[in-house]
Amino acid sequence: MKSIEYSLVLSKRKTIAIIVKPDQTVEVRAPKRVSKKEVESFLQLKQSWVLAKLGEFSSRPEAHEPKYQEGETHYFLGEPHCIVDTTDALQNIDTDQASIPLRSIKDATSDQIEKRFDRWYRKEALALFIERHDYWREQMAHLSLPDSYVTIRKMKRRWGSCTSRGKITFSTALAKYPLTCIDAVVVHELCHLLEFSHNQRFYQFMSHVYPGWKAYDKQLQTLSWQY
Ligand SMILES: [Zn+2]
Numbered sequence: 073m074k075s076i077e078y079s080l081v082l083s084k085r086k087t088i089a090i091i092v093k094p095d096q097t098v099e100v101r102a103p104k105r106v107s108k109k110e111v112e113s114f115l116q117l118k119q120s121w122v123l124a125k126l127g128e129f130s131s132r133p134e135a136h137e138p139k140y141q142e143g144e145t146h147y148f149l150g151e152p153h154c155i156v157d158t159t160d161a162l163q164n165i166d167t168d169q170a171s172i173p174l175r176s177i178k179d180a181t182s183d184q185i186e187k188r189f190d191r192w193y194r195k196e197a198l199a200l201f202i203e204r205h206d207y208w209r210e211q212m213a214h215l216s217l218p219d220s221y222v223t224i225r226k227m228k229r230r231w232g233s234c235t236s237r238g239k240i241t242f243s244t245a246l247a248k249y250p251l252t253c254i255d256a257v258v259v260h261e262l263c264h265l266l267e268f269s270h271n272q273r274f275y276q277f278m279s280h281v282y283p284g285w286k287a288y289d290k291q292l293q294t295l296s297w298q299y
Pocket of ligand 1 (some may be wrong): 260270
């Protein structure tokens with residue numbers, strides 16, 4: 073049998089758990105009293121699950137983690153955008169090439185460029201989300217939505233949220249993905265204005281307003297592993 077490499081973390085917990093991470097490492101968490109032999113036999117018992125999980129992560133393309141420097145490619149609206157310095161050559165920008173125009177980055181540090189990049193990105197993303205929010209509200213006019221407004225925030229675990237008072241927040245990073253995926257999130261949050269829970273009624277609204285939403289949700293999930 074193929075042996076699985078793993079790191080062992082002993083703690084006060086009561087049961088053994090196996091964690092397979094996206095970087096294809098395996099961590100076993102176990103109670104302090106457990107012997108190495110017990111850990112190995114538990115791993116063997118779960119071997120097919122662990123191997124399947126490892127395979128799943130290895131087939132995923134490596135995440136695109138761009139740096140903050142001139143010429144680097146970042147995604148916006150599903151398209152690669154190149155960071156360009158606009159300081160002395162505004163007229164030299166090739167208009168066919170999607171770009172992120174930033175000022176004075178030649179002598180700037182990566183942190184400084186990141187700050188300027190964030191400002192540009194946030195502004196563009198907010199304008200985009202507001203435009204899509206307004207567009208979809210118009211499409212849903214026959215459903216008499218309660219009022220809503222858009223905010224933007226860096227969020228780790230979700231793409232969007234909606235409060236009962238109509239405050240819709242989008243994750244800044246959502247702007248990286250294709251419009252179809254962004255729209256799926258926008259419509260999702262707008263449907264929450266009609267139905268707060270993820271119940272049958274909610275998904276009926278989703279399918280009525282944006283029939284392709286399921287495929288785009290899935291596409292967004294897949295792309296989020298890539299960039
Ligand atoms: Zn929801």
